[in-house]
Every structure is written in C-alpha cells, then in structure tokens.
Amino acid sequence: MRDWVRPLFGMWAIAVFLFLFAPIVAIVVFSFNSGRSLEIWDGAGLSAYVSFLSNGVLHSAIRTSIYAAIGSAIIATLFGSLAGIVLARRPGKWQIFFVALLALVLVTPEIVSAIALLIWDVRLGESWSFFTNGLIRLWIGHSLFSTAVVTLIIRARMSGIDESLEEAAADLYAPPFRRFRQVTLPLMFPAVLAGLLLSFSLSLDDTIISTFVSVAGSTPWPVYVFSAVRTVLRPEIAAVSTVMFLLTLFAVGVVALVLRQSGSNARNITKTLTGEYGGNNRA
Amino acid sequence: MLWILFYSFGYKPDLYHSIATDRLSLGQYKLAASNTFFQTFMGTLRISLTGTALCFLIGFPFAYWLSVRVPPSRRPIFLALILIPFWTNFLVRTIGWRILLAPSGIFAGVLHFLGLHSTALEVLDTRGAVQLGVVYNYLPLMILPLYVALDRLDPGLREASKDLGAGRVRTLFKVTIPLVSPGIIAGLLLVFIPLSGDFITATVLGGAKGNMAGRMIYDQFLIAQNWALGSAMAVVLILLIAAVVLFFGSIAIIGRHIIRYRRRVELAIAL
Numbered sequence: 001m002r003d004w005v006r007p008l009f010g011m012w013a014i015a016v017f018l019f020l021f022a023p024i025v026a027i028v029v030f031s032f033n034s035g036r037s038l039e040i041w042d043g044a045g046l047s048a049y050v051s052f053l054s055n056g057v058l059h060s061a062i063r064t065s066i067y068a069a070i071g072s073a074i075i076a077t078l079f080g081s082l083a084g085i086v087l088a089r090r091p092g093k094w095q096i097f098f099v100a101l102l103a104l105v106l107v108t109p110e111i112v113s114a115i116a117l118l119i120w121d122v123r124l125g126e127s128w129s130f131f132t133n134g135l136i137r138l139w140i141g142h143s144l145f146s147t148a149v150v151t152l153i154i155r156a157r158m159s160g161i162d163e164s165l166e167e168a169a170a171d172l173y174a175p176p177f178r179r180f181r182q183v184t185l186p187l188m189f190p191a192v193l194a195g196l197l198l199s200f201s202l203s204l205d206d207t208i209i210s211t212f213v214s215v216a217g218s219t220p221w222p223v224y225v226f227s228a229v230r231t232v233l234r235p236e237i238a239a240v241s242t243v244m245f246l247l248t249l250f251a252v253g254v255v256a257l258v259l260r261q262s263g264s265n266a267r268n269i270t271k272t273l274t275g276e277y278g279g280n281n282r283a
Numbered sequence: 284m285l286w287i288l289f290y291s292f293g294y295k296p297d298l299y300h301s302i303a304t305d306r307l308s309l310g311q312y313k314l315a316a317s318n319t320f321f322q323t324f325m326g327t328l329r330i331s332l333t334g335t336a337l338c339f340l341i342g343f344p345f346a347y348w349l350s351v352r353v354p355p356s357r358r359p360i361f362l363a364l365i366l367i368p369f370w371t372n373f374l375v376r377t378i379g380w381r382i383l384l385a386p387s388g389i390f391a392g393v394l395h396f397l398g399l400h401s402t403a404l405e406v407l408d409t410r411g412a413v414q415l416g417v418v419y420n421y422l423p424l425m426i427l428p429l430y431v432a433l434d435r436l437d438p439g440l441r442e443a444s445k446d447l448g449a450g451r452v453r454t455l456f457k458v459t460i461p462l463v464s465p466g467i468i469a470g471l472l473l474v475f476i477p478l479s480g481d482f483i484t485a486t487v488l489g490g491a492k493g494n495m496a497g498r499m500i501y502d503q504f505l506i507a508q509n510w511a512l513g514s515a516m517a518v519v520l521i522l523l524i525a526a527v528v529l530f531f532g533s534i535a536i537i538g539r540h541i542i543r544y545r546r547r548v549e550l551a552i553a554l
Contacts, residue, residue, distance in 0.1 A: 005451075009348040013361075016345045016426075019419065023379025026389065029380050038378075039385040049483040107472065109480025109524065112499050112517055115504055118338060119514075205372045212504065222374050229378065229487050241375040252370045256363070 024245070028039040031238035038233040048235035058240055065220040068210075068261055069188060069203040075139060076146035076199040081192055083147070084154025090161065105148040114212035117141045119277035134218030146199030153198070157191035189246070194255045202245070202252045285468060311515035320499065320516070326410065327496040331479040335419040338425040338474050339467070341418070345461075346429035348436070362430070369423035377487040380416055381407065384488075408490025416484040421477065425470040432466020433459075466537075472528065479524050496520050 030252075031049070035042025052058060089093060105113075120139050165187065169179045207222035214223050221240060228237050329530050384407045398537065406412050408501055436459065444454040460467070482497030489495065494517065503513030 006352065006365075007351050007462075009344065013348045014343050016341060017364060020365070020422065023376050023383055023419070024368060024371055025379075026382040027375055027379045039382055039388065083535060101468070107476050109477055109497075109520070110502055111480040111482060112521060115500065115513065115517055118504065119510070173353070201370065205370075207372070207374050208452055211501070225378070226373055228487075231375075233378065237378065241372065241378070245371055245375065248372070249367065250365065 003070070027238050028156050028242050031235060031242045033235040033238070035235065038238055039237050048239040051234070052236040052239040052243075055236060058236070061219055061221040061224040062240070062244075064135070064138070064218045065204055065222075067135055068142060069200045071135065071139040071144060072142035072203045073200040075143040076150050077192060077196045079143070080147045080150025080195055080199075081154050081188070083151040084191075085158055085188070087151065087155045088158030090137070094272055100137075102148045102151055105145065110145075110208040112146065113213075114141070117144070117209060117211045131264060134213075134215040137202075137213040137215065138220065141213045142203040142206055143199070145209075146195075146202050146208075148200070150195035150199060153191050153195045154188060157188050161187050181253075190205045190258050193258050197251050197255045201248045202250060204251075299501075302509070305542075311511045312519070323494050323499055324496050324519065324523065326484075326494065327520075328450060328527070330414055330495060331475055332409070332527070333414060334421065334478050335425075335471055335475045337414075337418045338422050338451075339471065341424035341468065342422055342429055343467075346426050346433050348429055350433035360458060361368055365426055369427070373420060374483055374487070376420060377416055377484055380419065384412060384415075407488065410489070410493040413485050413492075413493035413495065416488040417478050417481060420481070420484055421474040424473045424477075428460060428466045428469040428473060429463070429529040431464040432469075436462055451524060471531075475527070476524055479527075480520060496523075 029080045030038060030041065032046065033041055034045030034047045083098075087098060117137075117140070121140075166183055168177055169183045174182065205222065206220075206228060210220045210223050211226060214220060219227075221244065223243070225237055228234070306385045349358060353361060382388060385391070386405065386407065390406075392529060406415075440458055440462065441454055444458045445451075449457065480497045482495060482501045485495035486491055486501070489498070497520075500513050500516045500520065503509045507513075
C-alpha cells in the first residue's frame, strides 16, 4: 500500500515546483530575448540589458524604489520595534485591541488600504504640501504594512526573552537608557535586522499601494512595469525584473541567515518570512 | 477607511473633479449594483472561491508531503524553494505567465508537441488565464500556513490512529485534518481575502474578458477619476468578502457542533 502512495506524493511535489518556477524561469530566459516584443522570442542576446542600462526613466524608477524602501524600512523598524517591545513587556488590557488592529492591517485587501491612503494623501495635501511629495507618500504607504509585520516579529522575539535579564541590569544600577542599549537592544537585534530587511524588500516589491499613491516624477519600478503592461511589454522589462529578483533574493537570503545565526528553527524562519504571525504565536 | 465609506455616498461633479460630497446619496451603490458591475462582482466571487479551493487542493497534498514524507534535514531546502517564488515580485511572476501562455508560446508548443492542441493558443486575455494566474500567485500563501500547522502535528498521533485500526483515509479525516484546522483556516483566509481584491492578475492576464472587482475599483480611481463610484465598489467588495467569510465560518461552526452532537449520541448508544 505504502509503495504506490509514496511516488504519487513525490510526483505531486515535482509538479508543484514546476508550476511555481515556470513563469520565473520564463522571465529570466526571456530577458535574453533580443527581439522587440517580450512575448515573441527572436534570438538570444544582451540587448535587453543594454537598453535597460541606457533607459534613464527606468533608472530613476529604480532609484525611487530604493529611496522609498530605505525610508519606509527605517520608519517601520523604528515604530515597529518600539511597539513590539511595549506589546511584549507591558501587555495591558488594551493588548488584545492592538493585536487585533495589527491583524486588521495585515488582512485588509491591499487595494482598500491603497485607496484609503490615496484619499488621505489628497485631502491632507490640500493643506500641507508635505503630502503631495511622492517619496513621502510612498514612505507612509509602505511603512503602514511593514510596521505591523515588524511589530509582530519584535513582539515574538521579546516574549521569548526573559525579562529578568533587564531587571538584573536595573539591579546593577544601569540607568534606563543604558539598560536598553546594552541589554535589550543586543538581545533583540537579530529580530530588528530581520524586520528592517523584510520591510525593505516588501517596499521594493510593492505594486498595489505604489500604483495608487505615487505621483508623476517619482514612480517606483513596479509602477513603471505595470504601466508597460498596459501599453507594450519589451524585453527590458524582463531584464529589470531579473535584476530586481536577484536583489530581493539577496535581501531575503540575508534575513534567513541572520535568523539562523540567532538560533531560530526553520518553522520560525518561515513564519517570519511570510509575515504570518496573526496573533497565534501563543499556541 | 471611514473616508471610503463617506466618499461612497458622494458623486462625481464634473469632468475635472474626482469627488464631491455636498449632496450625499446612495446613487453610487445603485450604479455599482447595476447589471454590468454586478456581473463582475459575481465573476470575482467565482474566481476567488474557485481559486481558494484549487489552492487548497493543490497545496494540502504538497504541504503534507513536505512535513511528513521529507526528512527534517532536507526540509529547509524545499522551504527555501517555496519562498523564492513567494518573494519574487507579484507583477513579474504574472508577466511570466504572459510569456508562457502566448498564442505561439512555450505552452502552446508543448501542447502541440503532445498532439493535444494544434491551432494558436487562445488562453491569454480570458477568464481562464486569470483563474490560472490567481491560483499560481496565491499558492505559496496556502502552502506556508498549512506546512506550519502540519509540521507542528505530532506524528505519534497518526501512528496511534493507524495502530487503533483506522485506515489511511479515516486517519486523514478524523485525526490530521481536525488537528490542523487552524492552519487550514489561516490558509483559506490568507488566500481568499487578498485574492478577492487583486487587480494585478486581472489586468495582466485578463484582457477585456477577465475583469475583476479590484480592477473596476482601480479603473474608477485612477482612470475614470470617479472616486465616489470607486469607493462604493470598494465598500461592496469588503461587504462581499465579509459575507463570504461569515457564511463559511458559520457553516464550519455549525458543522462542528453537529459532528460533536452525533458523536455524543453514538457514544451514548454504545454505552
């Protein structure tokens, strides 16, 4: 009985992997397409990369993406870390409310958050020109989701660390700030770094919120690609996708490495990387 | 988010303004529920329900395989292989399907080679392509929570069930699935909710025929610049999602009570 089920599962797994990787392989292969249209193969060549390197609009799109990713990662890490510490260390009666709020942010369909952000940006932009700045809009929009993710990562990490370490530091007359810098921060550092890199790549890849809030002149690269979908797809789209794919892969790889160094097991790494924390980590 | 609700009662004053709220009415809802839009909402619901079901049917055996059949030492490698597509840009992955499904593309070539299909492939820009695209795009979101839940399950429980004489199928339905049900619920929600609001897959693969609610909202906000109608559509979409989740949630709860009740009766009879 066992004999025929086993290969069946194996075959299913191979089919799933083929399914998952087929389009990615297609993009990477077709980035070497020397034709004019992405979808029609016209001989191999590096022309797509050449035209990507000489496309100024695409460069500024990538620059915008990177600035947006750096800014929103810093904002998200700052707020998320502080919120995570509070939720882990001083869980008052409002804790359930805050965790529910975080879960709500994570499960709201992204398009709904995106139009809500657009409405706010436009309304506030009428009084403060601050909100008409494309980069600031992207920072706010992207850090919204990532802050929730970072908060949950930090909370999980801090609830795993015994508070007696900080109490011991206090007993040894370390003032609060020094206690934070020399005891708390080193203990939570792997989670902070993971959160920082995660929010960086979340922002780098975000398409939905960016499409709605970005203004002309500071369009991030997914928005550029998305507008190309609506007009014409050239091989250089595949070339830029391949480059950004490698960049994201690198960032995620560093996160996995950092988490592994800090002693997390595969399950926790998965949970962190999928942002799947929805308040059920007490189970 | 309340602004969306407020705007949904407004209207589009003229060509150059996207919103006005000095007169509030339900007019936009009437428009959003009108025939063409209504059909798109129903189409979206069909795509997202079918998509969620397909993700589960594909993802569950896979997650089971990964957590039960693969030795623990090799699991991180396969997990990493799942995470790579998950972390690849959503848009890029979807454009990949355009290459694969192109009328004279790779997929058409394979089918032609196998003798299954001879003319040019006409999958692109249809509802079928959108269905395929969403299953593809949200599959990792199903596999990961299922894997986490199955991985947590003590293998001893399955063995105990088999030792007590339960067959393979019985063990699956009476032991494994009830125990991993939190993971199943998480997976279904993680797939269903974002899938219902997705507009990228429909824009890239759907063409004119494969429209989805998310894309209608996108069009109203960024192309037609009718924010009131777009807001009304977003509210309808949220309500639809909530209704579906509540509907299936209550079915699940009622079903569990019935099963428990029947078990109790069986036990009473046996005693």
